[in-house]
Amino acid sequence: MPPSRSVDPAELRAAVTAVSAWLDGNEEKPARPALAAAVRLSLRALAADAPGRSVEVRVPPFAAVQCIEGPRHTRGTPPNVIETDPRTWLELATGRLNWTDAVEAGRVTASGARADLTRQLPVVRV
Numbered sequence: 001m002p003p004s005r006s007v008d009p010a011e012l013r014a015a016v017t018a019v020s021a022w023l024d025g026n027e028e029k030p031a032r033p034a035l036a037a038a039v040r041l042s043l044r045a046l047a048a049d050a051p052g053r054s055v056e057v058r059v060p061p062f063a064a065v066q067c068i069e070g071p072r073h074t075r076g077t078p079p080n081v082i083e084t085d086p087r088t089w090l091e092l093a094t095g096r097l098n099w100t101d102a103v104e105a106g107r108v109t110a111s112g113a114r115a116d117l118t119r120q121l122p123v124v125r126v
Contacts, residue, residue, distance in 0.1 A: 008066065044065065046065060046067055053070075053080070055082060056082070058083040059089045075093070079111075080111065084107060084111045092121050094124060095125055
């Protein structure tokens with residue numbers, strides 16, 4: 001889904017609420033469709049809140065978006081890349097995990113001068 005699409009806040013909250021108990025450590029891993037929806041919608045919200053193409057945020061296997069104003073990336077590997085797993089992304093997106101702590105713990109790889117989401121997080125609070 002293109003990041004330029006607006007995200008319905010109610011849809012985003014519902015998707016993240018569906019995986020919140022897992023993020024809090026109270027449930028087993030959610031079904032793949034629920035996890036995928038929460039990741040994709042929260043990434044789209046990030047891209048809508050911080051439009052641009054200077055940083056690529058990857059959360060395999062579900063989605064990747066480009067965001068944050070700056071030099072536009074057009075070919076090959078982007079110079080500013082952030083990659084993490086779905087759980088870490090959702091913890092960051094909901095404010096359960098601090099950006100600096102995630103990077104220092106090795107839960108996020110961030111390369112490039114603009115690969116920092118400190119000002120963009122959290123994306124949603126539930």
